[in-house]
Amino acid sequence: MVKKPAPDATRRSQRSRRAIYEAALALVVEEGYPRTTVEGIAARAGVGKQTIYRWWSSKADVLLEAFLDLGEQAARQAGYEPYSVPDTGDLAADLKAVLRATVDELVDPRFEAPWRALAAEGLVDEQLGREFVAKLLEPQLDLYARRLRAAQAAGAVRPDVDPRIGLELFVSPLAQRWLQRTAPISHAYTDTLVDYALYGLAPR
Template sequence: MTTPRSKVPNAARRSQSSRRAILTAAFDLAGELGYGRLSIEAIAARAGVGKQTIYRWWPSKGAVLFDAFLMLSEGPEGEAEPAALPDTGDLAADLKAVLRATLTELTDPRISEPMRALTIEVAGDPELAALYAERLDGPVREIKRRRLRVARESGQLSPDVDLDVAIDSIWGPLLNRWLLRTGPLTPEYADALVDTALRGLRPT
């Protein structure tokens, strides 16, 4: 009679499962409770882990929430998923589609409230701001930059257009209106932003 071989737990898989449970809990609780009431204790209880597990990986609730946003762009095993803006050859249509999708996220309380909390935290924490610039804002800006570079090379934008200024011109007003709550966020507003920005960016 043979003895069944005991199963050895996969520590890496277990750690990844705990990590995703923590990040999901942080993201959900930030939307439900607001950032001010979010705590490491609440995250640990929701994720079913001990506080020491969270503190072993993250120094603060702001750092946990930041990684929770990064998780949105990961695949099921924690790998980063490739991303690119649409390129149908029609720059205006592509940008309008992207801004409308951004607007949908910004008006979804489950996403917008944690995002607003993270924005406030980044503004007051230089270390988190540097991490945000390196791991989130920088890569996202490069995705936008690549799409606009293609448009510039194909003659849809002026050859001397500064791509970073173009990015700020297209996305900046939408994010500013969302952050400061200075006006309604509508698909028509998103379309108008693209049309207005492109009038100044296209070849004369």
């Protein structure tokens, strides 16, 4: 099998890379993902198409990296340690606070458009989906898992509970409502989710 010689990353134009990120994100927000094309990104970035195909394998791939970069930039600006679940000792309050912030973030179109696009692409394209989960989803979920483990140590969560499953009780419902638009989301809603998740549906 004849393999293309890998391009020399050390000579890569950072100027072009950034321009492509910006163009990709802007187009997805302005035009929507399906109407965003590699050609359009190249034109807007003032870049040849080949420069995109040399470094990425598809427009989804470009968008994924662009979106990750956006997150890193935001993190850098916010003084690092951007997303984390606080630990005030009150588990319910901590979770509610973080989920409320998440709800607020989910409505920002600069965030929503690329996220939806990547999530959608990942549903159908398994390879991209795994990358999307590993790089974007998993890190977030880990923060909740860590907090739950701390709560277990403090006795606020039963010791036999699997934190990786436990967190899904409040995270997945929010994710589904938002992504699939099965119902509206709100602070009240996420508060309720936390309460149900911690204390269950059955009478005590």
